[in-house]
Amino acid sequence: MTNYVFLTPSQCWTLPWQPPVTMGIPVFILAGLLVHFVFLVSIFDIYFSSPLVHGMTPQQTPLPPPAKRLVLFVADGLRADSLYELDSNNTSHAPYLRGILENSGSWGISHTRVPTESRPGHVALIAGFYEDVSAVAKGWKENPVEFDSVFNESKYTWSWGSPDILPMFAKGASGDHVYTFCYTAESEDFGAQDASKLDTWVFDHVKSFFNSSRSNQTLFSALNEEKVVLFLHLLGIDTNGHAHRPNSREYKENIRKVDEGVKEIASMLESFYGNDGKTAFILTSDHGMTDWGSHGAGHPSETLTPLIVWGAGVNYPQKVTSQFFEDNFLKEWKLENLKRLDVNQADIAPLMASLIGVPFPLNSVGTLPLEYLNNSAHFKAESMFTNAVQVLEQFKVKMNQKKATTLSFLFTPFKPLSDSEQISFLKKTRLYIQQQKYDEAVSLCKTLINLALEGLSYYHTYDRLFLGLSIAMGFVGWTTYVILVIVKTHTNLTKTVQSSNKESTVLLYGFTFVGMMITFFLLIQTCPWTYYIYCLLPVPVWYAVMRELHVIQNLAANLWSLPISQSLGFILISIVGIEILVFSFFYRSTLTVGLLVFAGWPVITQLWVQAKTTTSIWTVLCALLAVFPLMPVVGREPNIPLVIAAGLLTLLISGFSLASSCKSENKYRNNEDMKIHFYQMLSIALSTYVVSNTHNSLKNKQGLPVFNQVISWTTLVSSSVLPLLSPTFLFPRLFSILLSLMATYLLLSTGYEALFPLVLSGLMFVWIHMEQEALQHYGLSLKPKLAVFNFTYATDITQFRQLHLDDIRRSFFFVFFIVTAFFGTGNIASVNSFDPASVYCFLTVFSPFMMGGLLVLKVVIPFVLVSCAFEAVQVTTQLSSKSLFLIVLVISDIMALHFFFLVKDYGSWLEIGTSISHYVLVMSLTIFMMLMNGLAQLLTTKRLELSRRTKHHAT
Known part of the structure; x- marks a missing residue:
């Protein structure tokens, strides 16, 4: 009999550990990518497959038309x-x-x-x-x-x-x-x-x-x-x-x-x-x-x-x-x-x-x-009858298609338009026309058209519930498995127990049999090949879950030992936190409420006692950032003076930073680093000028000046290279990234959103300091000095600590800031409600993909700033990137399950586009986080050495 030792929450998440042998990281990543790709593609197959059918007979009014x-x-x-x-x-x-x-x-x-x-x-x-x-x-x-x-x-x-x-x-x-x-x-x-x-x-x-x-x-x-x-x-x-x-x-x-x-x-x-x-x-x-x-x-x-x-x-x-x-x-x-x-x-x-x-x-x-x-009443009645038969033809083709791919005992027809009802409608209408009861014939035709359209929608969405449940089962199974992996490999809450060969064999045969039954069921109905993927995906996912049954048992035993109030409190806070994230997708003002709560976080956790100045700045910046979700959606009213003001403010901050470096004779900067900083300031100045000059030129109907276009594209290209030439010490590198991206963001701005990256980055800088204070608050005193912290050597850390409960809060902060970066200025509306004004510094000739790509870049820039800051938080707190990845994965998948059932294929394009964007955003969050994490590592740890430079290494 296994003896369990009760541990307090802080103890059970921080004990030294050796991870048990589990699924290899590459295999897990590939499986995760495959599963999420299927989940992502499924909405287009379930909600947005083409409604068109082919094979109808053309219908034409038999009477001569009035126009040639x-x-x-x-x-x-x-x-x-x-x-x-x-x-x-x-x-x-x-x-x-x-x-x-x-x-x-x-x-x-x-x-x-x-x-x-x-x-x-x-x-x-x-x-x-x-x-x-x-x-x-x-x-x-x-x-x-x-x-x-x-x-x-x-x-x-x-x-x-x-x-x-x-x-x-x-x-x-x-x-x-x-x-x-x-x-x-x-x-x-x-x-x-x-x-x-x-x-x-x-x-x-x-x-x-x-x-x-x-x-x-x-x-x-x-x-x-x-x-x-x-x-x-x-x-x-x-x-x-x-x-x-x-x-x-x-x-x-x-x-x-x-x-x-x-x-x-x-x-x-x-x-x-x-x-x-x-x-x-x-x-x-x-x-x-x-x-x-x-x-x-x-x-x-x-x-x-x-x-x-x-x-x-x-x-x-x-x-x-x-x-x-x-x-x-x-x-x-x-x-x-x-x-x-x-x-x-x-x-x-x-x-x-x-x-x-x-x-x-x-x-x-x-x-x-x-x-x-x-025209005559006869012509109108005949035309309406032709219209009704033409719509009915589509209904009949759609019904026959669905009937052919569904077992007869499972097929549920659209009862208001059964075969007998169709014949009855057509006979009555033709009789009314023959009897010259044209108004009655027209009324009957309109009824038939409405029923046929309802029937078309019925058969088009016939499999939606069945497929939706399959995807939901896959969602729940995958999320459960990821939670088990976190508990098994990154905590000491469970004890590794090997399943017997007999149990494993029975489990394998059982799930294999279920898979074969599902395949046979789909095969005899000649279902599309995508149905096999959606319906069979939950089988291996739940098989992986059931293989970890002992982990579930151990976890339940440990959690059962905790006070009920503590367990329920943690679960309740987790649910409320995720629901707030979901709610913020529909009401941007929710982000304001969340940021104001974040502003009070140091007070709740007593962090303000040991870092009063940092806490005060954190509170002020949270309050400033909270203003942006309350502003109108970007693009409604251009305000170029605000963009210019943002550029000048950026220049002022960078000039102050440069002056401080010169005054303190910072040994981590040499002349080449100063030149890079100066060039970035020049890019900011040029971007500010280009925005102002382009706006005036277009206002005067003089078109986009070639000089402005060249400067814009040059700035866009150089913004991805310049940060790699700067020192890899924490704050100099992060500030260099901000300046480079800010130059491009200014060129894509039309109003108040130009100030958004400045405030967001300021909060990210303070967040890094706050997390350092939190480490000491939770008893982890071995924290690096941020002033001399070098990203290059952070990759040499081999001893990562175990997770503790505060890391869930860090992951939640990261997801919240990512959502804020996306919706803080309403950038989603700039994509859905296409407004080309944001790209006028780059091009004015209509080009959907080029313009769309630039608008997406505008949305991505705040993401990069948040990801780079979180990269700093991760390496300075010695947090395992894999454990972080898994926690964010759970949060995003729970949100995605919400949005899967909220996807719309009707209503305004804003409603449809928003529902798709919500689902795609959270579904892509895993892949996106991996890409952003890789980009953040590249931007923070790599440094290009120009041939004429004297290589400089920090000691």
């Missing part, structure tokens, strides 16, 4: 209120379009969905479905899944505009009947003197194209065919909105130019076709824009876009005495007496198909907005 041709104007980035509102003189920014909606057409608002970006908006408009998020991985340029569109179903489509939008519809078209005319990508310059030239280019080329057709009989004949689409993509408004904001003179003037261009094109086409009355026109937008010039989120200014339809087959304005909408815009726009016909963005695709008589796009989920049509 359709002209689609998409004013990229045009807000509904910007088009409909009147200026101070009660005149419209778009007088021609205002006259159309008042006298000869129908109007309303098109409500966009996820995400409010150009490509998904155009896909919804032209193909009729809301594109899945997987397209973002290709920069919204390539088609992740080929799809049908109004252009593909047309006889001919000619399109003019951006090279980012037009090619995707030509690429997805069958045959050779969709033609594109694009300007160069370099034309999309946010710093251009006049972005409206992009729209002028489109209008000029359309007019030139039609003029040239008069001498080209083949082209002339094609243009006079039926089922022709002309698509004009107008990007100038979006570009001016990003560069100058939607309330600017440039944005409003661009709307006037678009209005004039639409008028000219409409007049030219009527003349070309001899006023035959067979041309239908639609003007709308792919998305709106916030007041600060970004889009991507779910703000009404981004999701409310204009829709004006006129010409062949379109209703005239409908007078009303009153109408109610929650947004209360009608009175402001002085349009309260004209009926407003709102639609969902995907509804425009079936409207276009109905007007020119082409089959509805096969993947469309839109509902035909009948109030826009000026």
